[in-house]
Amino acid sequence: xxxxxxxxxxxxxxxxxxxxxxxxxxxxxxxxxxxxxxxxxxxxxxxxxxxxxxxxxxxxxxxxxxxxxxxxxxxxxxxxxxxxxxxxxxxxxxxxxxxxxxxxxxxxxxxxxxxxxxxxxxxxxxxxxxxxxxxxxxxxxxxxxxxxxxxxxxxxxxxxxxxxxxxxxxxxxxxxxxxxxxxxxxxxxxxxxxxxxxxxxxxxxxxxxxxxxxxxxxxxxxxxxxxxxxxxxxxxxxxxxxxxxxxxxxxxxxxxxxxxxxxxxx
Numbered sequence: 001x002x003x004x005x006x007x008x009x010x011x012x013x014x015x016x017x018x019x020x021x022x023x024x025x026x027x028x029x030x031x032x033x034x035x036x037x038x039x040x041x042x043x044x045x046x047x048x049x050x051x052x053x054x055x056x057x058x059x060x061x062x063x064x065x066x067x068x069x070x071x072x073x074x075x076x077x078x079x080x081x082x083x084x085x086x087x088x089x090x091x092x093x094x095x096x097x098x099x100x101x102x103x104x105x106x107x108x109x110x111x112x113x114x115x116x117x118x119x120x121x122x123x124x125x126x127x128x129x130x131x132x133x134x135x136x137x138x139x140x141x142x143x144x145x146x147x148x149x150x151x152x153x154x155x156x157x158x159x160x161x162x163x164x165x166x167x168x169x170x171x172x173x174x175x176x177x178x179x180x181x182x183x184x185x186x187x188x189x190x191x192x193x194x195x196x197x198x199x200x201x202x203x204x205x206x207x208x209x210x211x212x213x214x215x216x217x218x219x220x221x222x223x224x225x226x227x228x229x230x231x232x233x234x235x236x237x238x239x240x241x242x243x244x245x246x247x248x249x250x251x252x253x254x255x256x257x258x259x260x261x262x263x264x265x266x
Contacts, residue, residue, distance in 0.1 A: 022072045027064030034060035110176055113156055117177045120155070121184065128152055135173035136182045143168050 034056045042052050124132075128148050134140055135158065142149045142158070145167035152158045157177055161170045173181065197204045 022075070023065055023068030026068035026071060027061050030064035030067065031057070031060035034063075113174070114176055114180070116155070117157060117180065121180070132157065132173060132177075132181045133185050135171065136178055136185070139170055139172045141168050142171050144171075 038056055038059060039052065042055055043049075047055070121129075125148050128151070131140075131142060131149065131152065139161060141164055144150050144153055144160075149158075153160065153171070157174055158171045159174055161172055163169055
């Protein structure tokens with residue numbers, strides 16, 4: 001094995017990383033530059049020729065090593081920065097995708113809740129419907145140990161705010177169904193009022209006038225100047241009073257304000 005071959009093998013064995021490769025390249029480049037441009041300058045200084053070669057070799061190797069190390073450092077720094085930015089971008093992308101998926105799932109869940117509620121509304125018990133309607137006006141306390149109210153909470157129709165005592169909670173209606181309940185209530189009131197006028201026909205207005213507080217006096221002895229049907233509908237009842245001569249007239253609470261009267265409600 002020649003000396004040149006041994007040198008090449010040693011150099012190749014040192015190529016253990018990209019940084020080493022960069023350093024070797026810069027050393028080679030600076031050796032070429034040194035021999036080409038520095039030899040003439042150093043030779044003019046009357047330094048022995050055998051030492052000129054050593055000086056040029058040291059300058060080329062030293063400068064090439066420093067520059068190679070600097071280039072490797074900058075490259076490594078840049079690569080780490082690139083890898084860090086790439087990782088951050090991937091993390092942000094995963095977060096964005098997760099957030100979008102959660103948003104889609106929430107929208108889907110809300111849509112399903114609204115659709116299920118529309119189907120369930122006509123099948124709810126009266127206590128449940130009344131509670132939901134009252135909650136469209138203001139938050140209230142409900143005893144969630146009662147199965148009908150517990151079902152409303154379980155299905156997401158009402159939301160707990162604070163535990164007041166034991167199984168009693170201050171609750172609010174789910175905002176997703178609040179408008180549906182209010183609109184259905186409004187439509188029902190309108191339909192019931194329309195039904196009242198339809199059933200009573202010519203007696204509707206006189207009956208409402210009679211019900212106004214300013215037109216009623218206790219023990220007045222006045223008689224109703226028309227026939228009141230024994231049963232008007234589920235929202236207005238006329239019943240005979242067995243203890244006193246006359247009739248008792250009752251309206252549902254929700255109809256009173258819409259009819260412009262103040263009366264006893266049931």
